[in-house]
Amino acid sequence: MEEQTFVSIDDWRKSEELRHRLDDLENLAEVMLANLKVLRGIQPIGPARFSFYEAVQQFEIELISDALKRTHGHQVKAARLLGLNVTTLNVKIKRYNILHADRELRKQIKSAAPGQNG
Numbered sequence: 001m002e003e004q005t006f007v008s009i010d011d012w013r014k015s016e017e018l019r020h021r022l023d024d025l026e027n028l029a030e031v032m033l034a035n036l037k038v039l040r041g042i043q044p045i046g047p048a049r050f051s052f053y054e055a056v057q058q059f060e061i062e063l064i065s066d067a068l069k070r071t072h073g074h075q076v077k078a079a080r081l082l083g084l085n086v087t088t089l090n091v092k093i094k095r096y097n098i099l100h101a102d103r104e105l106r107k108q109i110k111s112a113a114p115g116q117n118g
Contacts, residue, residue, distance in 0.1 A: 024080060024081070027070065027081050028081055028082075028083065030070075031063065031066060031067060031070065031081060031082070034066060035059070035062065035063055035066065038059075038062060039059070057096070060092060060096065061096050061098060063082060064078070064082070064089065064092055064093060064096070064098055065098055067081045067082050068093075068098070075089055075090060075093070
């Protein structure tokens with residue numbers, strides 16, 4: 001006869017928290033792998049035409065855009081995925097003028113709705 005085991009409430013809560021953390025880590029790993037593929041595809045360009053800072057900026061834009069796509073424009077989730085503070089992410093979004101397609105689509109739908117001025 002098989003012995004039954006019981007899980008305490010505390011153990012169950014810890015396992016739920018662990019599952020959430022593992023999900024976050026899995027999402028982060030997916031973003032990092034996707035960006036590694038992007039980096040591998042970048043062709044070297046002469047230093048006179050492309051600076052280190054421009055490359056870092058482009059990489060940040062792609063990382064942030066990808067995280068926003070994965071989280072459907074939810075900045076808190078995107079920040080968590082990237083390991084950034086939400087305020088840091090928001091500053092970079094504004095600095096680089098990053099627009100997310102879902103947000104733009106919602107704006108278009110809202111402005112096209114009857115009785116709305118856009």
